[in-house]
Amino acid sequence: METKEISLGRTLAVPFVQELAKKGLTSVPPRYVHHDQDPPIISLDSCSPQVPVIDMQRLLSEDFMDSELQKLDQACREWGFFQLINHEMSSRLVEKLKLETEEFFKLPMEEKSKYGQQEGDVEGYGNVFVVSEDQKLHWGDKLFFTTSPPHLRKPHLFPNLPPSFRFSLSLSVNSNVNNCTDLFEDTLEAYSTGLINVAAIILGLIGKNLRIENNELALLSEGRQTMSFNYYPPCPQPEQVIGIAPHSDASGITILLEVNDVQGLQIKKDGMWIPVKPLPNAFIINIGDTLEILSNGAYRSIEHRATVNSLKERISVATFCSPKMDGEIGPAPTLVTPETPAMFRRISTIDYIKGLLSRKIDGKSYLQTMRIQNEQGKSN
Ligand SMILES: O=C(O)CCC(=O)C(=O)O
Ligand SMILES: [Fe+2]
16 A cells, blocks of 8 residues: 655755746856856757657557557667657647646746645655755756645645546636636646556557566556646856756656747757757657666666756646556566676665655766666666
């Protein structure tokens, strides 16, 4: 049975960057200056390599399934990132979520802070991975919470009424309710359910490509879904700061939605930072550390970062499909053979998350701690 309200970690309270950016600063405070950043290596031009595009309709069609599955396998092995088109999520719903996300960040501070992080919790409106007073900070705020399974939701952030009840409730009262956050919750409910379905299909096909058993995939296919609504305000010195520092996600897979057509996501491929140019109506999907572990290193999580600009805010929604809380993370037994020994140790999901939240964001360094010693040379 999964445990409710366990304390997995905490983060130190830091100022909201959205408020800081409103002050009309001409230079950024020293705590936000990152001197050690790689410069953007290549700009977005037609010559730069782009992440592969996977077509979900082809994945589900008899005629094209085999070739699209192969493309998916190659994308997971060589890139760890792909754009998913024709994903069957209603574009009306996605557009609604984008609008309501923008509306959320426009709310006055008193309203937004009702969702503020509470003592000893990383969920809520604020920041995560701030573990020391002298740590460099990101140029961005986030609203982060668990969406599924419903009993793990924090009721003050996302009520855990069953979806059917929520929908009938909203239908009966919506006509005279003009409260943006009520509507936001209903859109979120539908978006969360839609992405659980998309993730289940993609994970199922990844399992097929990896030739692992359904019960080995259950760690992720029956896992936890969390969402991070990321807000990066414009910055007077964008080259001095970073929206999110280089990291790989701890998830199985992450499904990213670009909300307002402002680019900023970059991924590290063959030592170069490549800007991702989102296609219309696409989700950007990446492999997280848990899938790298589960696949015994066949698929690699990829470092990425979010840059900011001086003119316009950038907003994104990252949905993390993460391991189930009462699970154990480790390589799928089917993939561990005398020729391919386990590259990672086994750890309970709870210990894995506790370890993650006790550190600052730092590339793939946390995954390295999971590696079995004699395999360390093989890291990327
Ligand atoms: O905003 C983005 O483009 C990236 C966000 C991200 O990497 C994350 O939330 O883990
Ligand atoms: Fe990420």
